Amino acid sequence: MKKEKNFGDLVCGFYSFIGVVAVVVELCCFILMISGFETEMKVKLFGIELESLEYHQAKLYWERGNPMPKERLEIFYTVMDSLSEDVTVEYSLDENPTDFFYLTEETITRLYEIDPGNIAFARGGEVFLEPITGSEKIDDGLFAMILVHEYVHVIQYNHESYLNEYAKDVGWKEEIPQAEENFYKVLSQYSLENPHEDMSETYMFSYLCGNNLEALSEARIQHVEDFWGIPREQYCQNFH
Numbered sequence: 001m002k003k004e005k006n007f008g009d010l011v012c013g014f015y016s017f018i019g020v021v022a023v024v025v026e027l028c029c030f031i032l033m034i035s036g037f038e039t040e041m042k043v044k045l046f047g048i049e050l051e052s053l054e055y056h057q058a059k060l061y062w063e064r065g066n067p068m069p070k071e072r073l074e075i076f077y078t079v080m081d082s083l084s085e086d087v088t089v090e091y092s093l094d095e096n097p098t099d100f101f102y103l104t105e106e107t108i109t110r111l112y113e114i115d116p117g118n119i120a121f122a123r124g125g126e127v128f129l130e131p132i133t134g135s136e137k138i139d140d141g142l143f144a145m146i147l148v149h150e151y152v153h154v155i156q157y158n159h160e161s162y163l164n165e166y167a168k169d170v171g172w173k174e175e176i177p178q179a180e181e182n183f184y185k186v187l188s189q190y191s192l193e194n195p196h197e198d199m200s201e202t203y204m205f206s207y208l209c210g211n212n213l214e215a216l217s218e219a220r221i222q223h224v225e226d227f228w229g230i231p232r233e234q235y236c237q238n239f240h
């Protein structure tokens, strides 16, 4: 004979099930919390299903099924640590929350008109990373520098006067007279494109210990020192 469950049994069963689920969810949250980041779902941003994680004041988004490779994620965390802890407070990640989007090429081209040669770019307070930045074509050091470079663009967006000060100090004018030798003391040709790229390139190169900054003009070196706020040997990184 079949024993019918009464309503009370069903209710008890339901609540103990919910109880178990709640404990599991809390446990997962706790593990994620102590490991320093949390993962969450963001449904339909740009009409695409995105997942994200938070680390310091950075939020990293990726398309469901296309996450940033694990080894790359480790570099991402290291750079976010530096931007958070080693940069002068005003320009630190803590004070300038930044969203990073690691998107597939198809999505980036669908959403933005960008130069095919671009591997990363910043728009306002957001940084977009092309999938090549997750591949072996870009080594760890370059990937770290790309993150610093784009983050500096975000800082320029948040602090226009800081960019203007940099531009004035290093010698940007309507027309640069050939005689101003110091102005041309940069580490890449791209620095001479405009003040934005000059600043991003200069700060980016300072992040890797192996890069020799001696070729930089005195004004640029001074700005690098002011940005990081601690001696170079304490913030610079070596990646393999």
Ligand SMILES: [Zn+2]
Pocket: 149, 153, 196, 197, 200
């Ligand atoms: Zn740039």
